[in-house]
Amino acid sequence: MPSLTNAKKHPSQSSRGLLLINIGQLLTLRLPTPGPRRGLQLKELGIVEDAAVLCLGGKIVSVGRTKDALRDPWLRKNRKKIVEIDYERQVVLPGFVDSHTHPVFMNPRLVDFEKRISGATYEEIAQAGGGIRSSVAAVRGAGKSALSEKVLQALREMAAQGTTTVEAKSGYGLSLESELKSLQAIRDAAKRWPGTVVPTLLGAHVVPTEFQSRPQDYVDLVCTEMIPQVAKRKLAQFVDVFCEKEAFSETDTSRIFAAAQQYGLRTRAHVSQLSAPGEDFIPSLLREICPASLDHMDHVRDEEITVLAKHDTVATLVPGANYFLGLDKFPPARKLIDAGVAVALATDYNPGSSPTPSIPFVLSLACTHMKMTPAEAISAATMNAAWSLRLQDRKGSIEPGKDADLAVFDAEDYREIAYWVASDRCAFTVLNGMLQADH
Numbered sequence: 001m002p003s004l005t006n007a008k009k010h011p012s013q014s015s016r017g018l019l020l021i022n023i024g025q026l027l028t029l030r031l032p033t034p035g036p037r038r039g040l041q042l043k044e045l046g047i048v049e050d051a052a053v054l055c056l057g058g059k060i061v062s063v064g065r066t067k068d069a070l071r072d073p074w075l076r077k078n079r080k081k082i083v084e085i086d087y088e089r090q091v092v093l094p095g096f097v098d099s100h101t102h103p104v105f106m107n108p109r110l111v112d113f114e115k116r117i118s119g120a121t122y123e124e125i126a127q128a129g130g131g132i133r134s135s136v137a138a139v140r141g142a143g144k145s146a147l148s149e150k151v152l153q154a155l156r157e158m159a160a161q162g163t164t165t166v167e168a169k170s171g172y173g174l175s176l177e178s179e180l181k182s183l184q185a186i187r188d189a190a191k192r193w194p195g196t197v198v199p200t201l202l203g204a205h206v207v208p209t210e211f212q213s214r215p216q217d218y219v220d221l222v223c224t225e226m227i228p229q230v231a232k233r234k235l236a237q238f239v240d241v242f243c244e245k246e247a248f249s250e251t252d253t254s255r256i257f258a259a260a261q262q263y264g265l266r267t268r269a270h271v272s273q274l275s276a277p278g279e280d281f282i283p284s285l286l287r288e289i290c291p292a293s294l295d296h297m298d299h300v301r302d303e304e305i306t307v308l309a310k311h312d313t314v315a316t317l318v319p320g321a322n323y324f325l326g327l328d329k330f331p332p333a334r335k336l337i338d339a340g341v342a343v344a345l346a347t348d349y350n351p352g353s354s355p356t357p358s359i360p361f362v363l364s365l366a367c368t369h370m371k372m373t374p375a376e377a378i379s380a381a382t383m384n385a386a387w388s389l390r391l392q393d394r395k396g397s398i399e400p401g402k403d404a405d406l407a408v409f410d411a412e413d414y415r416e417i418a419y420w421v422a423s424d425r426c427a428f429t430v431l432n433g434m435l436q437a438d439h
């Protein structure tokens, strides 16, 4: 375990600054070329051995070798004023960016879990009143502070596994009031957590029961009430749509995205998870809207991959959902990467299909089930995930000027992070300069 000097007395003081020394492997993720990581770039982790990182005021101010850092005249003068941690040869990397999560729900879906074990499909569970709709009643009935507590608990669990930035979707309210309440719960939780939260409106998750016979009226509600209200109150940065046969059509998706753009909100979509959309849909979406991210992509076609490789739209893969749903097939990560698509990885933390807060587990799945290398998986869950949230200037790599978001793993080699399955090896996280020493 690393030894802390001064840190125990001041576990969360960013103002004092932090000096990390004797890091065995520092994964900077620094590359000379800008843009999301594609192809062979995903394997370049910018490793510095015997490294040191200095953070002040929540930002990274210098990165280099320990012996050089300790000779620095400023540091020699000010060393007593900062919290110093000797990492005794551990691995330090940029805090993970979990770019796809659904944390605003009250209860685990244990009945669905058992139904699926006995053979029911996702669609059958939804038709039997389970699935997303079964989380809606609890969210509608819950107070904002109870929801906020749930979100905060999820954020803390994520941080305990190395995550420092989280995209958090609403989507279990499905009424103007309950979607606003869900986004306010995210905002309240974010204020009480030292990491960074990016809120997303997912009013278009499924059509709620009361709109079943008139789904277009619900799309109207999303476009003409939810999006304007959310934009006015600055409650979300993104608008997401679950584009799928059981949820929203391609036409609905385009309409909702047009409304999002009109109100200055960015876009991302769940697409090609259970089935492929029409052949022209993804190319025209890229041409006309260019969403920041298209997520799941299990059924992506070769022609779509070719077009996607020419855009900065990130393909966010969430293999935790495939694992939890017990699927044999996983998204075609190799094909996407080899074609030059910018691929990210995220947990898809949600009560129905991926109840995991753990990016290390997702990295493991990416390696074993999608044939990504540990280096590719780490790039996908840091730099490219930051790109998918358009936070690439602040997050995803360890460079002077970026936010002081770090994850420290009890390992000698970074490949161990993906190797030890379901094993919590994250020793510390630093979130915007705040050291979280006690998980």
Ligand SMILES: [Zn+2]
Binding pocket: 100, 102, 270, 348, 350
């Ligand atoms: Zn999702």
